[in-house]
Amino acid sequence: METKAAAIAPASEPIPAKVSAQPAKAAPPIPAGPAPVDMRLVIEEDRASGSYVYKTVNRLTGEVVQQFPRAEILRLRHELQYAAGSVISTKA
Secondary structure, eight states, X not given: OOOHHHHXXXXXXXXXXXXXXXXXXXOOOOOOOOOGGXXXXXXXXXXXXXXXXXXXXXXXXXXXXXXXXXXXXXXHHHSTTOOTTTTSOOOO
């Protein structure tokens, strides 16, 4: 009785790898952004809502890169009709 390993004969010559005449394409460059050392975390209290606002600010330009909660959410909180959860409807 033969085993499977004995039934498979090794190749007599190695199979050549396909070589392309064209060079491989380089990965697209990563967009340059501010270095982490150029960023600063600013925490402010929104007195109207009683919550805190976290901002990532570019030290060089003063630009707000990120903000949590977003400015749109803060504006919604100041409206009289706004209530938490009233932005979406869960009924079909």
